[in-house]
Amino acid sequence: MENKFLDSTRYINLENKKINKDLPELYSNKENCCGCGACYSICPVSAIIMQEDGEGFLYPSVYADKCIGCYKCLKVCSFNPKKFSDKADDESDIYLDETKVYASRIKNQEILAKSSSGGMFTAFTDYLIDNNYAVVCSIMDYENKTLEFSIVNDKNKRDEARGSKYFQSDSKNIFSESIAYLKADANHRIAFVGTGCQTEAFRKYIYMHNLNDRVLLIDIICHGVPSKKIVMEYIKYLTGGTGEFDYITYKDKRNGWSKPVSLIKYDNKEYKLNKDICYNANTIRLSCNVCPYTKTKRKSDITIGDFWGIEKQHPEFYSETGNSLVLIHSKKGMELFNRIKPDIEYVESSVDKCLQPNLKKPTMRSKDRAKFWNDYNSKSFSYVVKKYEMIGLYKKIRNKAKKIIRGKK
Ligand SMILES: Cc1cc2nc3c(=O)[nH]c(=O)nc-3n(C[C@H](O)[C@H](O)[C@H](O)COP(=O)(O)OP(=O)(O)OC[C@H]3O[C@@H](n4cnc5c(N)ncnc54)[C@H](O)[C@@H]3O)c2cc1C
Known part of the structure; x- marks a missing residue:
């Protein structure tokens, strides 16, 4: 691995040392990590920490210089069972x-x-x-x-x-x-x-x-x-x-x-x-x-x-x-x-x-997810509360109206 500051959310390279080993890739994108913390717990050299992201969810980060490459963290991963034999x-x-x-x-x-x-x-x-x-x-x-x-x-x-x-x-x-x-x-x-x-x-x-x-x-x-x-x-x-x-x-x-x-x-x-x-x-x-x-x-x-x-x-x-x-x-x-x-x-x-x-299947990703977090990050929390309370209220009224109309048919 090149002597560069690694992606700071997934790897931490405090002294900016040259890393000559393959670091474990605990998740390729956020969908692949459920934040259970098993990887953090199993690491024999305490090279993994759990950190909160901007949405308040925990994700692991690997201290690049501490990691000894035993990959126990990958073996214990519950979220990507395809990766390892069980x-x-x-x-x-x-x-x-x-x-x-x-x-x-x-x-x-x-x-x-x-x-x-x-x-x-x-x-x-x-x-x-x-x-x-x-x-x-x-x-x-x-x-x-x-x-x-x-x-x-x-x-x-x-x-x-x-x-x-x-x-x-x-x-x-x-x-x-x-x-x-x-x-x-x-x-x-x-x-x-x-x-x-x-x-x-x-x-x-x-x-x-x-x-x-x-x-x-x-x-x-x-x-x-x-x-x-x-x-x-x-x-x-x-x-x-x-x-x-x-x-x-x-x-x-x-x-x-x-x-x-x-x-x-x-x-x-x-x-x-x-x-x-x-x-x-x-x-x-x-x-x-x-x-x-x-x-x-x-x-x-x-x-x-x-x-x-x-x-x-x-x-x-x-x-x-x-x-x-x-x-x-x-x-x-x-x-x-x-x-x-x-x-x-x-x-x-x-x-x-x-x-x-x-x-039967996971809850579908909301199409408004990015918009919600954008509203939250760029405006006030009270703005989000009012907006999404209103959307909820509107949905309830719409569903009630639909039921009444269906009942009349
Ligand atoms: C986040 C979440 C989502 C759920 N979604 C569904 C669903 O879609 N469909 C469905 O049928 N049931 C769902 N449940 C399960 C349901 O709400 C009850 O927890 C379950 O049926 C047990 O009920 P009980 O009367 O036996 O438990 P209770 O005596 O009320 O005990 C609740 C149990 O849940 C555990 N618990 C509470 N909060 C959490 C948490 N955040 N993480 C881990 N464990 C927790 C407690 O340790 C305890 O074991 C969900 C539960 C949680 C926590």
């Missing part, structure tokens, strides 16, 4: 021949009311915690306003992970901390719960350390992660500049499961979040538009999400208290589902009946 691919005996599909919900009504969907996260992890597993899940740190993975082994702490937050959870050092936790005691086990890309990254990381026998993987169906930067700016705007909140959920069920309310609370005061701003397709991470995990066949043990369309597919089971979709991929996942049956209601379904858009 030893787990050969272990087909751990998976079921056919994905098993269930509609389900936890029986405990209090937990169900607090859960985003049918409370299956709690149903599974209750059993796992009782049986010597620690749970790795995303917990909001309200003081620092960050959403981060933590290792928890008590149910009260686990409860803090409840509620879907529609922005990306930071994995920080969770990969290496999990390895340390597993190595500390041969009886330690971990259940990882995260989005498809994060869970696949965790799976590869664990495989590369030969600890997969003690890990169970639960991934969640995901339409994409919006920019946390926009969400936090929006919260500042709503709270008159303080940006303070001590509770956030995107799936409050006060109007029923099918009409989730997004809100924050601070000092018992409630502020509704407008989805046209904080849940705007223009702000979704670029990699989510080409996500390889928007399918029913996965290498996790279990996938959980909402059972959208249940009122038509299983009207006898449908309830506005909440409906989870559970996809079971592995024998270990099936055994866990069987164990928790006394705590849940369920009905068997099928892949055909449960297909929602993000189980």
Whole structure:
């Protein structure tokens, strides 16, 4: 490589030294990186850092002079699986021949009311915690306003992970901390719960350390992660500049499961979040538009999400208290589902009946994405809020009018 200052977003060459080695290309363009941080964690010489881009998403950069060219970072990459052979691919005996599909919900009504969907996260992890597993899940740190993975082994702490937050959870050092936790005691086990890309990254990381026998993987169906930067700016705007909140959920069920309310609370005061701003397709991470995990066949043990369309597919089971979709991929996942049956209601379904858009393909890139970010960067945030609130309002009116016209025909 020439003695030149390397592309500063992907490589850092502090002393502008001549680099005589092939540096790993972690992503060729932003679509190829989901920001899971597995490459950062696996680097044996700490030559990778995660840095926020202008949209508030994390991307890795390689210190060119520190890199020793072991390419472990490329091997662990979950986002471009074509690049490397995967030893787990050969272990087909751990998976079921056919994905098993269930509609389900936890029986405990209090937990169900607090859960985003049918409370299956709690149903599974209750059993796992009782049986010597620690749970790795995303917990909001309200003081620092960050959403981060933590290792928890008590149910009260686990409860803090409840509620879907529609922005990306930071994995920080969770990969290496999990390895340390597993190595500390041969009886330690971990259940990882995260989005498809994060869970696949965790799976590869664990495989590369030969600890997969003690890990169970639960991934969640995901339409994409919006920019946390926009969400936090929006919260500042709503709270008159303080940006303070001590509770956030995107799936409050006060109007029923099918009409989730997004809100924050601070000092018992409630502020509704407008989805046209904080849940705007223009702000979704670029990699989510080409996500390889928007399918029913996965290498996790279990996938959980909402059972959208249940009122038509299983009207006898449908309830506005909440409906989870559970996809079971592995024998270990099936055994866990069987164990928790006394705590849940369920009905068997099928892949055909449960297909929602993000189980078929990634969310399409919004055609207005560049315009949105241009508005954000060149004008004020309040300009963006007003403009996109208006667009959302206009769309709602237009859709209502269309429905009325269709109804009249
Ligand atoms: C960004 C995002 C997009 C989603 N998109 C869809 C979708 O398109 N279709 C669908 O059917 N379901 C989607 N879900 C999943 C759904 O909202 C529920 O999280 C899931 O059904 C579990 O519900 P529950 O009642 O069992 O969980 P709850 O008890 O409410 O627990 C929520 C679970 O989600 C995890 N979690 C919350 N926020 C994040 C985050 N930002 N990153 C990683 N993990 C997180 C928590 O750790 C916990 O495990 C999405 C979730 C998220 C976070």
